[in-house]
Every structure is written in C-alpha cells, then in structure tokens.
Amino acid sequence: MESITPILEFKKTCVSYTKQTMAVKYVSATIEKNTITAIMGPSGCGKSTLLRAVNLMHNLYPNIRVDGEILLNGENILSMEPIDVRRRIGMVFQRPAPFPTMSIFDNVLSGYALNGIRLSKEEKMQTVERCLKSVALWNEVKDVLNKKGTFLSGGQQQRLCIARALAMKPDILLMDEPTSALDPIATKHIEELLLELQKEVTILIVTHNMGQAKRISSKSMFMYLGELVEYGDTATMFSNPTDERTKEYLTGKVG
Amino acid sequence: MVKDKLMLWSICLLATLTVVPLLAILGEVLLRGYDQLSWTFFTEPTPTAYKTMEAIKTGEPIPGGIANGIVGTMIMLGMATVVAIPLGILCGAFLAENNKNSFAQFVSYLTDLLQGTPSVIISIITYIWVVVPMKGYSAIAGSAALCIMMLPLIIRSTEETLKILPASLKEAGLALGGNKARVMLKVQLPAAFGGIFTGVLLAISRVIGETAPLMFTALGCSFIRFAVDKPISAVPLLIWEFFNDPNLQELIWGASLFLLLFVLTLNLSSKYLAKKWNQ
Ligand SMILES: Nc1ncnc2c1ncn2[C@@H]1O[C@H](COP(=O)(O)OP(=O)(O)O)[C@@H](O)[C@H]1O
Ligand SMILES: [Mg+2]
Numbered sequence: 001m002e003s004i005t006p007i008l009e010f011k012k013t014c015v016s017y018t019k020q021t022m023a024v025k026y027v028s029a030t031i032e033k034n035t036i037t038a039i040m041g042p043s044g045c046g047k048s049t050l051l052r053a054v055n056l057m058h059n060l061y062p063n064i065r066v067d068g069e070i071l072l073n074g075e076n077i078l079s080m081e082p083i084d085v086r087r088r089i090g091m092v093f094q095r096p097a098p099f100p101t102m103s104i105f106d107n108v109l110s111g112y113a114l115n116g117i118r119l120s121k122e123e124k125m126q127t128v129e130r131c132l133k134s135v136a137l138w139n140e141v142k143d144v145l146n147k148k149g150t151f152l153s154g155g156q157q158q159r160l161c162i163a164r165a166l167a168m169k170p171d172i173l174l175m176d177e178p179t180s181a182l183d184p185i186a187t188k189h190i191e192e193l194l195l196e197l198q199k200e201v202t203i204l205i206v207t208h209n210m211g212q213a214k215r216i217s218s219k220s221m222f223m224y225l226g227e228l229v230e231y232g233d234t235a236t237m238f239s240n241p242t243d244e245r246t247k248e249y250l251t252g253k254v255g
Numbered sequence: 256m257v258k259d260k261l262m263l264w265s266i267c268l269l270a271t272l273t274v275v276p277l278l279a280i281l282g283e284v285l286l287r288g289y290d291q292l293s294w295t296f297f298t299e300p301t302p303t304a305y306k307t308m309e310a311i312k313t314g315e316p317i318p319g320g321i322a323n324g325i326v327g328t329m330i331m332l333g334m335a336t337v338v339a340i341p342l343g344i345l346c347g348a349f350l351a352e353n354n355k356n357s358f359a360q361f362v363s364y365l366t367d368l369l370q371g372t373p374s375v376i377i378s379i380i381t382y383i384w385v386v387v388p389m390k391g392y393s394a395i396a397g398s399a400a401l402c403i404m405m406l407p408l409i410i411r412s413t414e415e416t417l418k419i420l421p422a423s424l425k426e427a428g429l430a431l432g433g434n435k436a437r438v439m440l441k442v443q444l445p446a447a448f449g450g451i452f453t454g455v456l457l458a459i460s461r462v463i464g465e466t467a468p469l470m471f472t473a474l475g476c477s478f479i480r481f482a483v484d485k486p487i488s489a490v491p492l493l494i495w496e497f498f499n500d501p502n503l504q505e506l507i508w509g510a511s512l513f514l515l516l517f518v519l520t521l522n523l524s525s526k527y528l529a530k531k532w533n534q
Contacts, residue, residue: 055430062355087432097423101445113441114433161427168431 005033007202008054008172010228012068015049015058023049025226026068031172031219036194036203038213038234041223042249047206050223051174054204055089056082072171087115090165090201092175096157096182098149098164105145107160108132111168131163134200135193155186159193166201173197175205179212191216210250214238222246284511291509296320300478301493307502317503321510323479327487330394331473332459334483335401340455343406347413347451348439354418370407375467377403382471394487397473404468405458412454416447449532456525460518466491490514 008031015024024046031037039047049058058064059082070077077085098107108128112119119127128145132138137159141152149160158178165173175194179187187209194203194216207213213220213234220237222230222245230237230246241247295318302310302319310317346362353359381400386392424446428438444451462468469475474486475496494510497503 057426057430060426060429082429083432083434086430091427091430093423093427095423097421097427099424099427099442099446101442101448110428110441111431111433114428114431114437116437164431 004030006030007033007073008204009071009074010050010068011071013050013053013070014065014067015046015053016065016067017049017063023226024053027223027228029221029228029231031202031204033202034198034200035219036198036205036217037219037221038217039204039206039221039223040208040210040213040249041221041229043208045223046226047223048176049226051091051176051204051206054172054174055091056080056085057091083115087111087168088170089172089174090168090170092158092161092165092173092178094177094180096154096161098152098157098160100148100150102149103146104141104149104152104160107149108163108167110164115168127167131167132160134166134197135159135163136189137163153186155182155189158182158186158190162190162193162197166197170201172202172204175203177206177208180208187212210238222249224249281515284508284515288508288510288512291506292512293320296509297325297513298322301488301496301503301506303477304500304502311502317505319506321490321493321506321513323476323488324490324493324510325513326479326481327394327397327473327476327489327492328463330481330483330487331398331401331469331489332463334394334398335405335462336455336459338398339402339405339409339458342402343409343458344413344444344451346406347410348417348444350410350414351417352435352439366407366410369403370411373467374400374404374465375470378468378471381468386472389484391484392472392474392486394473394483394485397469397487397489398483400468400472401462401465404462404465405455408458408461409451409454412457413447413451416450416454417443419450420446449529452532453525453529456521456528460521460525463518463521464491464514466495470495 010027010029013024013027014022016022027050039050041047052058053066054070054077056077058066066078072080072085072088098104099110102110105128106113108131109119109124112127129138132141137156140156149157152160158181162173162178179190182190191212194205197203205217217234219232220234221228222237222241222243224245230241230243237246238250241250297320299318299320300323301321302317306318346366350359350363350366377400381396381403385396385399389396420443425438425443428442429435433441469489469492473489473492475492476486476488480487490510490513494507494514497507497510
C-alpha cells in the first residue's frame with residue numbers, strides 16, 4: 001500500500017438548517033492531498049451543504065448548526081477563525097460570479113484587497129499573470145485586463161473565478177457544480193484545467209455529471225439523504241458499487 | 256368584451272383626471288415664469304424695497320433676481336448631502352446586514368418615523384438643537400435640518416439596494432477571506448452604487464423645495480452670502496418672501512420655474528442612471 005497524506009478529514013460531520021432535521025448526517029471521510037474528489041448524489045442530498053461546511057460558510061447564518069469535526073492538516077476547522085480558514089480554502093460557485101464592478105485585473109487580486117494585503121506593482125503583475133496562465137485565460141485576456149470581468153463568456157468568467165481563488169494560494173479548492181451553467185466546450189476546458197491544477201491544490205468538486213466525475217476524479221463520494229453512502233476510488237465505484245443506492249443512482253434509476 | 260372596453264375607458268379617464276392638475280400646474284408656472292427668466296434673474300440678489308418702488312413707479316420690470324437664494328440653496332444642499340451620504344449609507348448597510356437583530360429593527364422603525372415626521376417639526380427641533388446653542392440662525396442650522404430630512408431616504412435606498420444584490424456576491428467576497436467590513440466596502444457597496452446614487456438624487460430633489468425646515472433655521476438673507484454661520488437665503492424661502500410682499504409677487508413665478516426645472520432634471524437623470532445601471 002502506498003502511503004497517503006491526508007489533508008482534510010471529516011469526522012462525524014453533521015449540519016442542520018433546522019432543529020428537527022439534519023441536511024448532512026455523520027459524514028466521516030479522509031481526503032488525500034493533491035487529488036480530485038467528486039461529491040455525487042441526487043439533488044437535495046446535502047452535497048452543497050457538506051462543501052460549505054468546509055470553508056465555514058455556514059457561520060454566516062446563525063441558525064445553521066455544524067457538529068462533529070473537520071480537520072485541516074489535523075487541526076479542527078470548526079474551532080478556527082473563519083477568516084483564516086477561508087484564506088486557506090478557496091471556493092468556486094455554481095454561477096460564475098466575478099465581482100461586477102472590478103476589472104479582470106482587480107478580480108484576480110480581489111482576495112488580497114479583501115484581506116487588506118498590499119502588493120507592489122510587480123507583485124501584482126506577476127500574480128495576475130501567473131494565475132491567469134494557470135487557468136489558461138492569459139492569452140485571451142492579456143490585452144483587456146482593465147475591462148470588467150462581466151464582459152467575458154460564461155466559461156471565461158468561471159476560469160476567472162478559479163484564478164481569483166488560486167491567487168490566494170489555497171491548500172484546498174471547493175467547487176460546487178462549477179460547470180453546470182457552462183456549455184460542453186467550456187466544461188471540457190475546465191475539466192482539463194482541474195486535472196492540471198491538482199498538482200498544486202486539493203480539489204473537492206460537487207458534480208451532477210457522472211461522466212465528469214469519471215473523467216477527472218480519483219476518489220468519489222456518493223451521498224444520499226444527507227448520508228455518505230459510499231466513498232472510494234472512482235473507478236471501483238463506477239465498475240463495482242457496493243451500496244444498492246449507489247448502483248441505482250449510477251445506472252440512472254434515481255436522481 | 257363590452258366590459259373590457261368600459262374598463263379601459265374608465266382607466267383612461269381616471270388617468271387623464273390625475274394628469275390634468277399636474278399639467279395645469281406646469282403650464283401655469285411656465286407661462287407666468289417664462290418672461291422673468293433672464294441672465295440677471297440668476298446673477299442678481301433680490302431687489303431692495305427702494306429699488307422695487309422706483310421700478311414700479313416708472314413702470315419698469317422689477318429688477319434683481321434670486322441669486323442669493325440659489326447660492327444659499329446650493330451651500331445648504333451641499334453641506335447636507337456631504338454629511339447625509341456617509342451617515343445614510345452606513346446606517347443602510349447596517350440595516351441590510353442585520354435585519355433580525357432587535358436594535359436594527361428599532362433603527363428601522365425610527366427611520367420610518369423620521370420619514371413621516373412633518374418638516375416643520377424637524378425645523379423646530381433643529382432650532383432647539385442648533386440655532387439656540389449657536390446663538391443665531393445660520394446655513395449650518397438649515398443644512399442640519401435638510402440633512403435630517405434626507406437621511407431616511409438615503410438609508411432606505413441603500414438598504415433596499417443591498418438587499419436585492421445576489422447573496423452569491425457577498426459570499427464570494429467572504430469566501431476569499433475578507434472580513435465583513437471590507438466585503439461591504441469593496442464588493443457590496445460598489446455593486447449597489449447605482450441604486451444608492453439614485454436614492455441620493457431623489458433625496459436632494461425631495462428637500463430642495465422645502466420651505467418649512469429652513470424657516471426657523473436659515474431664516475433668509477437679502478444679499479448673496481457665502482458664510483455658513485450667518486443667516487442665509489434659499490429659493491423656497493424667497494418664494495415665501497415674495498408671496499408676502501405685494502411688490503415682489505411677480506418674482507414668485509420665475510423662482511418656482513427654476514425649482515421645478517431643477518427637480519425635474521434631478522428626477523429624470525436619476526431615472527436615466529437607474530436604467531443604465533440595471534442593464
Ligand atoms: N438555507 C437553507 N435553509 C434550510 N434548508 C436548506 C437550506 N439549504 C439547503 N437546505 C436543505 O438541505 C438539504 C440539502 O441541500 P443541498 O446541500 O443544497 O443539496 P444538494 O447540493 O445536494 O442539491 C435539502 O433538503 C435542502 O432543502
Ligand atoms: Mg447544490
């Protein structure tokens with residue numbers, strides 16, 4: 001057995017929006033460093049809820065309860081400062097949302113501005129170039145860096161959002177159905193990009209698209225009604241799922 | 256079918272009925288005020304009683320204009336706006352972010368109350384709070400009264416605009432590790448700029464014609480003055496003064512036309528800007 005480096009560990013993680021019900025129930029799983037892990041399951045099963053627990057998004061809404069533990073390099077995220085956690089764990093949302101009032105240039109650097117970190121002019125140029133190159137957007141936008149990010153196509157906007165998250169050099173990148181609003185070609189670009197990016201960052205991606213999970217992820221989670229039903233190598237899960245519910249979902253009987 | 260037609264006709268009739276007085280007012284002011292509008296009307300202060308009598312005796316048109324009022328109005332509006340914008344935005348942002356908190360609900364209730372307070376009462380309160388301690392009427396007191404009247408409008412427009420921004424915008428900012436204040440300042444407020452700006456323009460157009468808040472605060476002044484700690488004139492105050500002076504009544508119309516045109520311009524430009532930003 002090759003040794004694995006855990007970076008993120010869920011330990012009996014529970015999330016509830018209301019007192020009566022739990023949207024995520026006792027999820028335990030260990031995420032390996034520099035991998036892509038796909039989170040699958042029918043809609044409403046708690047995928048987004050689980051993902052948003054990792055960067056403490058739920059802290060913004062006082063009624064939401066998160067229990068159990070989530071360890072980042074052995075340290076419990078749930079007792080850390082949200083701001084510190086979010087600097088180390090980037091997030092990309094379903095709808096590409098570049099900041100509408102900022103230029104492409106400023107969008108890439110927005111993480112620094114929002115953290116009150118000042119950069120010199122060269123540092124700014126280098127960061128913007130590095131991040132836009134790593135999302136393969138540099139050649140397309142290098143002459144229009146001062147234009148608003150909202151003029152780009154959907155796929156370009158989503159890559160800009162990934163660049164914006166990468167600029168902060170996160171350990172983990174959370175992605176909630178990042179391609180569901182994009183056309184197949186833009187989707188393909190992003191998938192290729194993610195395969196490239198896993199060298200620098202660990203990726204957790206929620207996806208509705210089983211083909212996508214198969215193409216890019218090495219591990220997969222299958223969730224059902226808030227529970228983590230199955231977690232393992234993607235190849236094994238698709239060829240030989242152990243749980244009946246996973247089998248039914250993968251063969252298109254539910255969801 | 257017949258019912259529909261009847262409905263349509265009665266709606267048209269009612270709409271006309273409401274538009275008629277509006278057009279009548281505009282027409283009246285335009286017809287009567289048009290002659291008075293000349294260059295000197297905007298550059299000269301109100302004429303003294305002596306000059307007016309002279310002019311009337313010789314049958315000449317009344318000399319002078321409303322420059323003292325225009326200067327006073329601009330000074331007071333400027334000061335009121337400069338104070339009301341940051342205060343109103345701060346308060347509106349607080350309300351938009353804390354709608355469940357009971358202190359915020361209290362503030363929200365006060366804002367409604369302030370919006371409904373008759374302007375003459377605001378004038379009297381400002382008299383007690385500013386004129387009495389400063390031992391005199393002043394542009395500062397007048398702008399304080401106008402500022403209080405503008406606040407609820409700016410607060411509400413800020414709050415409403417922030418509330419309709421997509422939650423994803425704020426979440427994206429916070430997900431990058433920004434604290435709430437920075438996300439508000441760098442992401443939410445810039446995105447809400449159009450709505451807030453429109454709100455500010457509407458607040459200005461709402462108070463520019465107010466006479467009552469200035470009666471016990473700015474008092475009035477018959478010459479052009481730039482001092483902020485002395486009594487000062489304003490266009491609506493002048494209209495009131497003209498009305499009370501049989502010799503000057505002719506000037507009412509020019510001053511009214513000026514105010515109407517100013518408010519119209521503000522309203523139209525705020526509509527235009529709102530449309531432009533919503534695209
Ligand atoms: N803000 C919320 N308030 C209350 N319930 C919510 C909220 N967001 C999601 N839920 C509920 O939590 C469950 C899981 O939702 P979600 O994590 O969004 O599912 P998924 O992303 O897998 O489609 C659903 O039953 C949903 O109705
Ligand atoms: Mg979801």
